[in-house]
Amino acid sequence: MLIVFWTSLGFNFRLDAIPFVGKGAYKQTDEGNEFTHQLTAAFRYVAESINPECVFIVETYEKIPVIARYLGYTHFKQTHLAYNFHLCTYLWVALVEQDATFIWQKLDELDQIPVHADWINFLRNHDELSLAYLQDPLLSDVKNALMKYGEPFREGYGISGRTYSFLGRDEQKLFNAYFLVASLPGGVLIPYGDEIGKTNIPLHKLPEQLRKDTRNINRGKLTAEELDSAKGKRIMDRLSKFMLKRQVLREYLNVWPQRLPSPPGVFAAMYRFGVSELLVFVNITDKPQCVEINMALNNDYAKVLTLHECEYREGEINLSPYAGIWLQK
CATH class of the missing domain: 3.20.20.80 (Glycosidases)
Known part of the structure; x- marks a missing residue:
């Protein structure tokens, strides 16, 4: 056979x-x-x-x-x-x-x-x-x-x-x-x-x-x-x-992700594994994008993967055109 x-x-x-x-x-x-x-x-x-x-x-x-x-x-x-x-x-x-x-x-x-x-x-x-x-x-x-x-x-x-x-x-x-x-x-x-x-x-x-x-x-x-x-x-x-x-x-x-609020041009999601979290943000546009968030990123999340220029601080993430970032807690 x-x-x-x-x-x-x-x-x-x-x-x-x-x-x-x-x-x-x-x-x-x-x-x-x-x-x-x-x-x-x-x-x-x-x-x-x-x-x-x-x-x-x-x-x-x-x-x-x-x-x-x-x-x-x-x-x-x-x-x-x-x-x-x-x-x-x-x-x-x-x-x-x-x-x-x-x-x-x-x-x-x-x-x-x-x-x-x-x-x-x-x-x-x-x-x-x-x-x-x-x-x-x-x-x-x-x-x-x-x-x-x-x-x-x-x-x-x-x-x-x-x-x-x-x-x-x-x-x-x-x-x-x-x-x-x-x-x-x-x-x-x-x-x-x-x-x-x-x-x-x-x-x-x-x-x-x-x-x-x-x-x-x-x-x-x-x-x-x-x-x-x-x-x-x-x-x-x-x-x-x-x-x-x-x-x-x-x-x-x-696991299936939870959708996070973001501008239409940004794919923003949260994945959970136990008590840990992975946040992903991907700007699929040719223009800079700002994502407003209600999380203490500076203290709790570590950058684990990036593409192009990304900045994150209290209350927002700024993504250059076609940029992306993964943050792990």
Whole structure:
């Protein structure tokens, strides 16, 4: 059996396009297909009997309650993780609109999952940025902002392209976007190439056959020159610091955050772990932002991670454009 073989070698599994798993031939996909859920649970049971550390991740962009079903529940566990496509889309909405309210709008819908499971957050993957669940005017805003940095896919309901290209090849914006993702509950996925700021392959430079699928502009190989470049090493170093600090403080980010009052352009949240707290503030705008707070920061909180210029004192935190700070008590 394939799962037995690969599990014994220490592999994890991605269940790609899961509505098609267990689908009968010549039949339509059915989000309520119980056989799909039974198969998923069986896959996990078999794999964990061989390697208890084996992980399954589900890939599908359906409505949130439908995705949550593939995670199972306490006495019928299915997959461990799910790609957070909904939050991915709304992260780009927030970055385009420079308004963190859109992030909270989606977070408020995502916390009803079983305790054995988690979301994987990301900015991009090897496919297109799907806009399937967006409506105007947000749909038009995102397309107007990002299409010039990528290529249309599925008649404009998706945009192909890499993260660094979508952000206008601006390192400050790239660091800000990943500082934001690192500040969210759940896991983090960094698609290959983002760690060195790889850009799109121009469509006209692809072989003619590959141009038919515009997603190929955000695929391809990483070259030794790109990996060894000063830019690549600089980006790798900064993103590594974010992720290493996140690993140290992972207990905080395994719980759902409390929203803190802030201007629309600042993502502000509190995570609690026991009696300890972690405060995160991320300015996703190109203008300085001031957050008024009712906490004695100078005495009680220590700075554990920063991005760009940040000042905090009694009653307020001042963030330069695209800046962020984590404070731990």
